[in-house]
Amino acid sequence: MSKAGALGLASRVGGSIEKNAVLYAVEEYEKYHDYYGGGEEEERKAECTNMANIYYDLATGFYEFGWGESFHFAHRWKGESLRESMKRYEHFLALQLGLKPGQKVLDVGCGIGGPLREISRFSSASVTGLNNNEYQIARGMELNCIAGVDKTCNFVKADFMKMPFPDNTFDAVYAIEATCHAPDAHGCYKEIYRVLEPGQCFAAYEWCMTDVFDPNNREHKKVKEEIQIGDGLSDIRSTGEVIEALKQAGFEVMWEKNIAVDSPVPWYLPLDKSHFSLSSFHTTAIGRFFTGNMVKCLEFMGLAPKGSGRVQKLLERAADGLVEGGKKGIFTPMYFFLVRKPHSDNQ
Incomplete structure (x- = not known):
């Protein structure tokens, strides 16, 4: 395969983590979920930022290998092809x-x-990307050039949760499947409110549990946990909790909707290993088998760091949880909202 394929993946596994420390990082990440999975919510939130950073160091190379430069559903x-929809x-x-x-x-x-x-290319606006992961920023700067x-x-x-920008800095703010990593939704939205110009809007696609989710249903809880461990999340909020947090932050809700319900093609189809697609080959059963064995070979030859196979398995676990969550209708990655900061800011 080309440098953009197998060798590109091998060179990027682990992000900014030292290659000889990747296996240890995977083990620490898994321990976090084993230890905190049934622990107190506040304890999980306290480790949320560090956990998300480790997750994206480990997973970014695999994401880029399988999804390209945009890590989201659509x-x-x-x-319509997957890339066209994105x-x-x-x-x-x-x-x-x-x-x-x-x-x-x-x-x-x-x-x-x-x-x-x-x-930026579509609108001719100037866009600043905010990210707490050193490796993703370095890779993003390279791709910008x-x-x-x-x-x-x-x-x-x-x-x-603590942005280094003055009040009322931006004409618009958006987030795509990102603020689900915030340990406190209200705190995150409050910061966005602060840096947004009065009268301007914030729009996002948020990962949420839907109204169908039953916290007392064992199967539903298992699916939620699979998504959390596979995607670097300490918890997944409900759509109601998201709207309430936005209102508490001071925003006026213009409109909101789970866009997934109107999607003619299921959003989770690219991850469904029972579905065969050349455009999403990496995520099919054959593609997963191929990728898994390729990663094993790269790890064996020393081209990919030890622990790479563990990361790939972790992401497969995430994919299975997302597919189940989508099929059961208990989870959506595309809860859309458009909210506005009032012209008169009395917050």
Whole structure:
């Protein structure tokens, strides 16, 4: 395979973690969930940021290998490719915010910046990506240069619970499947409220448990736990909790909806190993088998760090949990909301 394939994956596994420490990092991450899984919620939240950082160091290489530069799901029409749907999903966000040339926009939890680059090119706005993961920022800066958007797009390394920006800095803010990592939704949304100009909007796609989720149902709880451990989350909020946190932060809710319910093609289809697709080959049963054995070989030859196979298995576990959550209708990664900061800010 090309450098962009097998060797590209091998060189990126572990992110900024020293290659000889990847296995230890995987073990520590798994221990976190074993230890905190049944522990107190506040204890889990206290370790949330560190856990998410380790997770993305471990997982980013695999994400880029399987998904490209944008790490998110999308509402998808029949006959539409996965990549086409992801671009449209990003354009929809820009249109809902009414982005215009020259505006200053914040992408909260930007990953390696795939959506950031697409939205900037689509709207001609200047976009700042906020991320607390050193490796993802370094990779994003490299990709910005390759895409030729390094003059209009940049990255800031910081925690979105405490942003290093003055009040009323941005003309618009968005987040794509990122603020689910916040240990406190109200605190996160309050920070977004603070840095947003009065009268302007914040839009996001949020990971949530739906109204169908029953916390007393053993199967439902198991699915939720699988998603949490496989995706670096300490907890997953309900749609009601998200809206309440937004209102408490001071936002006016313009509209909100679980967009997944109207998707002609199930959002989880790319992860469903029972479904065969050439465009999503890596996630099919055959593709997983191929990728798993490739990673084993790379690890055996010393090209990929020890522990790479464990990371791949962790992500497969996440995929299975997401598919089950989608099929049961108890989880959505595309709870969309558009909210506005009032013109008169009395917060």
